[in-house]
Amino acid sequence: MRILDVVEITKPISSPIRNAYIDFSKMTASLVAVVTDVERNGRRVVGYGFNSNGRYGQGGLIRERFRDRILQADDNSLLNDAGDNLDPHKIWSAMMQNEKPGGHGERSVAVGTIDMAVWDAVAKIADKPLFRLLAEQNGVEADPRVFVYAAGGYYYPGKDLGALRNEMRGYLNRGYTVVKMKIGGADIDEDQRRIEAVLEEIGDQAQLAVDANGRFDLETGIAYAKMLRQYPLFWYEEIGDPLDYQLQAAMAEFYPGAMATGENLFSHQDARNLLRHGGMRPDRDWLQFDCALSYGLVEYLRTLDVIKQAGWSPKRCIPHGGHQMSLNIAAGLGLGGNESYPDLFQPYGGFPDSVKVENGHITMPELTGIGFEGKSDLISVMRALAQ
Known part of the structure; x- marks a missing residue:
């Protein structure tokens, strides 16, 4: 069981609306796919994620920093103790290697976007809704x-x-x-x-x-x-x-x-x-x-x-x-x-x-x-x- 790729694309979510601070005319979001080698119900398991509105897409950070840390990690180091699923906590730790404390800023958005896709994949591998898996x-x-x-x-x-x-x-x-x-x-x-x-x-x-x-x-x-x-x-x-x-x-x-x-x-x-x-x-x-x-x-x-x-x-x-x-x-x-x-x-x-x-x-x-x-x-x- 392994992650084959982490793919990102920056998509526009522009709109002429505005709040008290910003307008959304040039707003973007990152869309991420975590592709695994696992199959469920006749389809390859792919986890998806995106960042929330109000923060721009994080393609540079995802592609240049956090993606490679996942793909370069030993496959077994990203699995849970039973070896039957990915472990979001271990993947998170791999992404945050060589990062100093503090300085949260935009990197928190990049990691959060990938993390969403990881949890989507984990719940799909378990063949359960994520909310049921979290409760368990x-x-x-x-x-x-x-x-x-x-x-x-x-x-x-x-x-x-x-x-x-x-x-x-x-x-x-x-x-x-x-x-x-x-x-x-x-x-x-x-x-x-x-x-x-x-x-x-x-x-x-x-x-x-x-x-x-x-x-x-x-x-x-x-x-x-x-x-x-x-x-x-x-x-x-x-x-x-x-x-x-x-x-x-x-x-x-x-x-x-x-x-x-x-x-x-x-x-x-x-x-x-x-x-x-x-x-x-x-x-x-x-x-x-x-x-x-x-x-x-x-x-x-x-x-x-x-x-x-x-x-x-x-x-x-x-x-x-x-x-x-x-x-x-x-x-x-x-x-x-x-x-x-x-x-x-x-x-x-x-x-x-x-x-x-x-x-x-x-x-x-x-x-x-x-x-x-x-x-x-x-x-x-x-x-x-x-x-």
């Missing part, structure tokens, strides 16, 4: 029913309040009970009008979360907090720079509702620092670490250990990214749910074709691996890469 490995009971929310509400040329309301109504019609919109890309008065328009549209059918994408300094974050606290929001997300833990801690004095952050932290050490110094409250706040941006599931397991040691429940984790990898982690390891992009970043966002949102939840299909084969537009792109 960690001695917990899988729960295939996962909470999901609809992320949208981006700034868009010519998008008026009517278009924003229609977008949110569309999410409700598809079964979502929590929707999210961007703030901080306009002045506070305009954002307040946008928020009130959405709240009027959704009424008591759903809750609204708002996301500043790290845009605010302390003064602006406080001004928004004073405005936002009059509304029954699901959360106030990523208020300031993700590494400004002092700002995050200060916000608890001005915003009594739930806050959320963590999507731009890339290691278990970052997560530990957030919980030590960021003033996050385990009874109401949410952690949004995204395995595809932070060295993959191998590292995410360390992150879950960190949050448990800090007295947090995995139920307070709702990962960023809207991808099926985090859905499997949520179902297999008991997270609080997952982000969803019903319309954006296709074909990478969304669920397998048979999956529907009902009362804010989806039920995981019993597909082997991560389940990419169940999403027809995505698997066609993936298989073209492996071929």
Whole structure:
């Protein structure tokens, strides 16, 4: 049993949308295939992965650094102790040979992308859905029913309040009970009008979360907090720079509702620092670490250990990214749910074709691996890469 190749291609996921910090007109993503010599059900096992939106493709790092470390490793050194499957932890260690501590940055995205493909291959070799495999490995009971929310509400040329309301109504019609919109890309008065328009549209059918994408300094974050606290929001997300833990801690004095952050932290050490110094409250706040941006599931397991040691429940984790990898982690390891992009970043966002949102939840299909084969537009792109 061996890995024959690791293949990467950088694909565009461009869109004219923008949040408070960036536009997506030149956004790219890395698509990776881990090709093995194993066959299951008459087909060669190939694991697939990609990085989350908001970070660019990592083709250079993958092709020039991490791919070769896997392919040059002794084949047996990448297998589990039983010798009947690949071992993601050993493959992760091979990728991280000769890497200094810290300096997480873009390499965490490259490793996380390959790691996703490795876990997809491992679950396919085991002939099980990944969420079932994770539950077995960690001695917990899988729960295939996962909470999901609809992320949208981006700034868009010519998008008026009517278009924003229609977008949110569309999410409700598809079964979502929590929707999210961007703030901080306009002045506070305009954002307040946008928020009130959405709240009027959704009424008591759903809750609204708002996301500043790290845009605010302390003064602006406080001004928004004073405005936002009059509304029954699901959360106030990523208020300031993700590494400004002092700002995050200060916000608890001005915003009594739930806050959320963590999507731009890339290691278990970052997560530990957030919980030590960021003033996050385990009874109401949410952690949004995204395995595809932070060295993959191998590292995410360390992150879950960190949050448990800090007295947090995995139920307070709702990962960023809207991808099926985090859905499997949520179902297999008991997270609080997952982000969803019903319309954006296709074909990478969304669920397998048979999956529907009902009362804010989806039920995981019993597909082997991560389940990419169940999403027809995505698997066609993936298989073209492996071929």
